[in-house]
Amino acid sequence: MALNIFKYSSPASFYPLAGKMVPVFYGLAAVFTIVGLYISFFVAPTDATQGEAYRIIFIHVPAAWMSMFIYIVMAIWAGLGLVLNTRLSSMMAQALAPTGAMFTFVALITGAFWGKPTWGTWWEWDARMTSELILLFLYIGYMSLTAAIDDVRRADKAGAILAMVGGINVPIIYFSVKWWNTLHQGASVSLTSSPSMAKTMLLGMLIMAIAAWMYSIAVALSRVRLLMLEREKSSAWVQEILEQKS
Amino acid sequence: MNWGSWSNFIDMGGRGFYVWGSYFITLICIVFELGLLARQKRALWQRLTQLMKLNKQG
Amino acid sequence: MGKLFIRVIRRDLLLAYRRRADVLTTLFFFVIVVSLFPLGVGPEMKTLRLIAPGVVWVAALLASMLSLQRLFAADYQDGTLEQMLLAPHPLGVIVLGKIVAHWMVSGLPLALMAPLLGLQFDLPPEALGILFIALLLGTPILSLIGAVGAALTLGLRGGGVLLSLLVLPLYIPALIFGAGAVEAYIAGVSPEGHLSLLAALLIFSGLATPWITALALRIAME
């Protein structure tokens, strides 16, 4: 096992392995999405307090989970890259960032779509929405910083520092916004606090979250393959792949 | 959950715009991300094969 | 160690004194931004009193963006930063010295100026005092966190804009507690909680950020 990890942590052997994994994860993502959507629309009952509008949570909540999970995973990969100086982990971090930003954006937009019929406004300055917005800023900052640095080694390391500093800050920001919010007015309804939440609702949310996981893995893997090709373009294994293709 | 008719399903108890709007935007986001990725992939392959040809000539 | 720390501060203060126009520019920027708000919002004193703490704080954040770009830039360009990295002392101590000096010429003047600007917004005298204390505790946090961003974006094209993008989101807790202290007082609540949290944030960032900045500088210089 240890030998395997060692072997696959080199881009040359990880590239073809990732290539085989990508379609599998796309397929799984499609299957889980179909099942999840079926449960969301045809199994889960109407919510007693929120009516049909609650069906937005089947994408909102998984997207919000993903936005946070991906940030944590990204910060861990980036940190590993900084400490252990492994090329692949830094590339994984950079491959995850755009997908994380996408889910953060989706969580914000769907939150607004849920807020309008429920709160009566598109936006509320509650702790979750605000932290989600700041998370989007952090993702954009990370991507801009790594894109602005030409030297890849510096880009990896500087990105890692930013990702980790941001990671420490997210909970601080969350709690400070929460505290600030309770002092001002206090958000009334929360998306998931409905007491009448049926088991099927939870099941739908979980299955959609699994679908989002599968999708993220597939996209991140195919993006990390591009990064590998780009960065190692003069190495023997990339040349070999290019020969085969043409 | 039995919706009865298509129009009921589309209407979502009067919240159709919000429910379908958020699902639609999510779809757009995913399509956008995948499209961007495919474009990056094409551009990179093109660049790399060109580079290889140049290297072979020179 | 302490001696070195003092020497770094004295050096940077001397340099700032020789380039005092820069210091004044930041201060005037702060004054102008704060003074623009009543013109945009309208002269209704009740509204102005309400927004005053937030306005002063946001203006302080923006002003710190202006001055942060200069924190390491000159030393980077003339090779002094290389000498600091190669000095037989912990880099974090040198960095902390530079941050303290930076705060004395950028944050401290803002804190001293703020009560005067608060008068434009008809804040009561006690609120002015709390505004001053909050800024006194909060502006060093801006310099400390900002230093990490300044080190990360060192020497990059478009570094100034990038710096704001990276650092401004991280300023949010300081903004919330800082502006909140004054708002709480005006609303008749004790501002003690806000100020203690601000102090906790200051201690935390004071302990952590010099070392993170030092690491970022080493990475930037590779």
Added chain:
Amino acid sequence: MAQEALLSLSLAPVYRPDSMLEVVHLSCLRGERTLFTDLSFTLSPGELLQVAGANGSGKTSLLRMLCGLSAPLAGEIRWNNAAARGEDFNRDLLYIGHHSAVKEELTPLENLLIASTFASAPLTESQALDALNRIGLGGREHLPTKALSQGQKRRVGLARLLVSNAPLWILDEPLTALDVLAVELIQARLAEHLAQQGMIVLTTHQALQVPGITPRQIALS
């Protein structure tokens, strides 16, 4: 400028007779280009190593790597049988790079005094004044450096050579922008440092004539 005057006040390097700089299988990557691979050499007390090579061949990269400013792609650099990094190594090192770390807003005296506080041995004002005098900046100690000529600014940075007691000197183009007299002075100081069992690694585009020393050379292609 008499060389005896130079010798009289210079500090002897604090060295160990078994001091050694070892470079083992060093490789350097800049951007996507490999600048050099498998570079090995050792430097013993009293030796001078001149790094030669065309522009862009990696001379500055090598010197920065020797200082520990950047990490090698492969290989290692050892100082006195330990990795050449950290505060102990820095205490033994004097590095003067492309940019000579001179602040235009400060006077030559302030510059030298501040530079010496970053190094381990702070100078007294009279020591600093004396060094500036010897390097030909007498009478200009209290002028702002921005009022000086290019060559004089360079001398402000190089004044550190006169007061350094570090055994290992790493100098990137120390002779550029200097007039004949200053070049002679610096070369004499280098000779003195070597005679006191110091070590020097440098790059230069000019002909190097250190009295009594034949420099070893390595060429980067």
